[in-house]
Amino acid sequence: MEECLVEYFRTQMRTDPDMASAVAAIRTLLEFLRRDKGETILGLRESLKWATDCLTEVDSSVAVSSGGELFLRFISLTSLEHQDLSRCKKVMEERGELFLEKISLSRTKVAKLCHTFIKDGAKILTHSSSRVVLRVLEKAAAEKKRFTVYVTESQPDTAGKQMADALRRLNVPVTVVLDAAVGYVLEKVDLVIVGAEGVVESGGIINKIGTYQMAVCSKAHNKPFYVVAESFKFVRLYPLNQQDVPDRFKYKADTLRTVSDLSDEHPMIDYTPPSLITLLFTDLGVLTPSAVSDELIKLYL
Amino acid sequence: RGVPYQTVTLIHQSMVKRLPEHVQVDDPAVVKRLAKKLERQQIPLRSDYGYKVSLFSHLHQYSRKAPLTQLLSIPSTVIHPSIVRLGLQYSQGIVAGSNARSVALLHAFKQVIRDYTTPPNEELSRDLVNKLKPYISFLNQCRPLSASMGNAIKYIKKEISNIPSQCKEEEAKTKLLTCIDRYIEEKIVLAAKAISKYAIEKISDGDVILVYGYSSLVNNILCEAFEKSRKFRVIVVDSRPRLEGREALRRLVQRGISCTYVLISALSYILPEVSKVFLGAHALLANGYVMSRVGTSQIALVARTYNVPVLVCCETYKFCERVQTDSFVSNELDDPDDLMVTRKGKTQLENWQDVSSLGLLNLVYDVTPPDFVDLVITDLGMIPCTSVPVVLRVKNLDQ
Numbered sequence: 001m002e003e004c005l006v007e008y009f010r011t012q013m014r015t016d017p018d019m020a021s022a023v024a025a026i027r028t029l030l031e032f033l034r035r036d037k038g039e040t041i042l043g044l045r046e047s048l049k050w051a052t053d054c055l056t057e058v059d060s061s062v063a064v065s066s067g068g069e070l071f072l073r074f075i076s077l078t079s080l081e082h083q084d085l086s087r088c089k090k091v092m093e094e095r096g097e098l099f100l101e102k103i104s105l106s107r108t109k110v111a112k113l114c115h116t117f118i119k120d121g122a123k124i125l126t127h128s129s130s131r132v133v134l135r136v137l138e139k140a141a142a143e144k145k146r147f148t149v150y151v152t153e154s155q156p157d158t159a160g161k162q163m164a165d166a167l168r169r170l171n172v173p174v175t176v177v178l179d180a181a182v183g184y185v186l187e188k189v190d191l192v193i194v195g196a197e198g199v200v201e202s203g204g205i206i207n208k209i210g211t212y213q214m215a216v217c218s219k220a221h222n223k224p225f226y227v228v229a230e231s232f233k234f235v236r237l238y239p240l241n242q243q244d245v246p247d248r249f250k251y252k253a254d255t256l257r258t259v260s261d262l263s264d265e266h267p268m269i270d271y272t273p274p275s276l277i278t279l280l281f282t283d284l285g286v287l288t289p290s291a292v293s294d295e296l297i298k299l300y301l
Numbered sequence: 302r303g304v305p306y307q308t309v310t311l312i313h314q315s316m317v318k319r320l321p322e323h324v325q326v327d328d329p330a331v332v333k334r335l336a337k338k339l340e341r342q343q344i345p346l347r348s349d350y351g352y353k354v355s356l357f358s359h360l361h362q363y364s365r366k367a368p369l370t371q372l373l374s375i376p377s378t379v380i381h382p383s384i385v386r387l388g389l390q391y392s393q394g395i396v397a398g399s400n401a402r403s404v405a406l407l408h409a410f411k412q413v414i415r416d417y418t419t420p421p422n423e424e425l426s427r428d429l430v431n432k433l434k435p436y437i438s439f440l441n442q443c444r445p446l447s448a449s450m451g452n453a454i455k456y457i458k459k460e461i462s463n464i465p466s467q468c469k470e471e472e473a474k475t476k477l478l479t480c481i482d483r484y485i486e487e488k489i490v491l492a493a494k495a496i497s498k499y500a501i502e503k504i505s506d507g508d509v510i511l512v513y514g515y516s517s518l519v520n521n522i523l524c525e526a527f528e529k530s531r532k533f534r535v536i537v538v539d540s541r542p543r544l545e546g547r548e549a550l551r552r553l554v555q556r557g558i559s560c561t562y563v564l565i566s567a568l569s570y571i572l573p574e575v576s577k578v579f580l581g582a583h584a585l586l587a588n589g590y591v592m593s594r595v596g597t598s599q600i601a602l603v604a605r606t607y608n609v610p611v612l613v614c615c616e617t618y619k620f621c622e623r624v625q626t627d628s629f630v631s632n633e634l635d636d637p638d639d640l641m642v643t644r645k646g647k648t649q650l651e652n653w654q655d656v657s658s659l660g661l662l663n664l665v666y667d668v669t670p671p672d673f674v675d676l677v678i679t680d681l682g683m684i685p686c687t688s689v690p691v692v693l694r695v696k697n698l699d700q
Contacts, residue, residue, distance in 0.1 A: 202676070202685045238683040240503065240577070240610035240675055274685070275672075290687035297684075297691055 022067030025055045030096045060253040062198030062206050066235035074099045106230040106283035111139040114281040122147040123189045128154035128208040129163040130195025132228045141170050148173045179210050186221045196229040201238045203274035203289025215276035224278040231284050239271045324631050327359045342435035343379040345372035347442045351637050354660040362634040368392050369443050383412040384436045388443035399583050400517050403449045407481050414477050425473050426464040445633050448584030448621045488618040492680035497525040499678050508533040508576045514594050515545040516581025518614050527558050540565040540596045542639040572607045582615040588624045589671035589686040595664045601673035610675045617679050628667040637661035
């Protein structure tokens, strides 16, 4: 059962590399719901929770775990008072499809909100490779705006180079800079846009390692620091500092499985506190970091 | 000129909110109005004591040596004896701490309700509320009401007015008593359990936790965490003249938690060792400011400079709709004689009243801005300080 689930998830990721891992996870969960032969609603929820846990073992990013939890809440946030279990399941499936449809459109909504903040002639700094940021820049380029982009190389997986290739295909002038050169290049840029793997309750974000550094430097230079994220990335964590982020998000899933002493491993993500973020662009609207908690309370309570 | 004065004031009354009288003590008209009201309710007026520092002259300042009960006739026909006892306990500082005061108030009200009989031709729902008004004025004179007490009183008044008129007296009284018990159980006892559950997630092994003064909630959390075998040590910071930290220290050491004790003047010396700061709150205001014992904002400020996370623990029943940005507008002035200390047989400030240019200021509360607070732990979960109005909105929807 587990291998079937994981295989489906991997296939989804392979067929559409542009899709967010959380969306693939939600598609998998929906398929799991369709195929589930449970007898009770409670049993169904338990098996969905188990399925989400399985998926987090494959891909340990924050978005998969938050997306799974939000999916579960969304489909159960309706009256399940029907006598017949199959009717309840049908209702849940319909809501699941609705949820999936909503989040597939979320990147477009974010791009529509954010591209107006990119003025003609702007110089943008971004970190590593984010598909949401790419979509925003695509929209801005489609609106005939001229801008240049600086991308950090983002070790250890040099994901920044992929971002640079994608931007070159859009005919956007792009420069790849070293992670260590962020402070050097900041005086030339007008704004900083990054994606997020997770948005936490305080309004801060969890993203690829190096984001916190970039945020601190942009604060020191008084440059606006914008974050673009879809709403399914909102997660019920509240880290107080870097150490407080749970280990299961910091390292890749294979590392967590194979390595016993994590102090030698390098974390893949870091936490950026809300005081360093200017605005967050989500499909729920343009939010200040303090408004994120408001939205989270609405989503989760 | 053609519009009569009464109509003008009526229009204004609906738009302008009146300032509470306890922050307008320097306005003689307001004091006169208060004296008239107390005379009507047959409660003696407590007079202010000593020279008041000019910035705080709009607040009351009473002396502990002149309790209100000395001016009362015994037996008092107007005020229930358990309320008299409660008022004395408040003014002498025997019952202190916002949770303790609220619980004592609710227990006293339970006694009042038990001894209450509806007079003929009166309805319980209206008469009982009117009976409670002089008690509340009396308690206010003994010691200004805290925000938690204010919310508790609002709840009781609402419950009493919602009693249907056809309800029999015994039934109504039992109903009210169960309501009060449920309020205490839900908002204070169970809330403390929920808050401990969230707070324990934030305490990791090897932590050095700083606490200030005595907060029943923070003590509860630390004791629970210790029982769940978390390895941590505590630094208790204390300040004069109340020295409440000693009580906290006593209770923690009794459990076996290793503690250090410092006075607030040693704060910047001790902070580099600290990994987290846990603070209690007296009230959380609608703009996200935290009202707590004087000295709390100092701790939060210095902790922020050292990048130490500051966590405030507060139950939701202490959230109030008031907005305050500084500690001057609304505060409490305690007995200035508390600041006098006798060392080696000499009391330097003994005759402070004779020195015309000398004023003693004993503030009780101060207000901490939300930028210094990293996290607020409530029974609804962990929220940032700026989300207090969201919680208030959600609570109002529930009601």
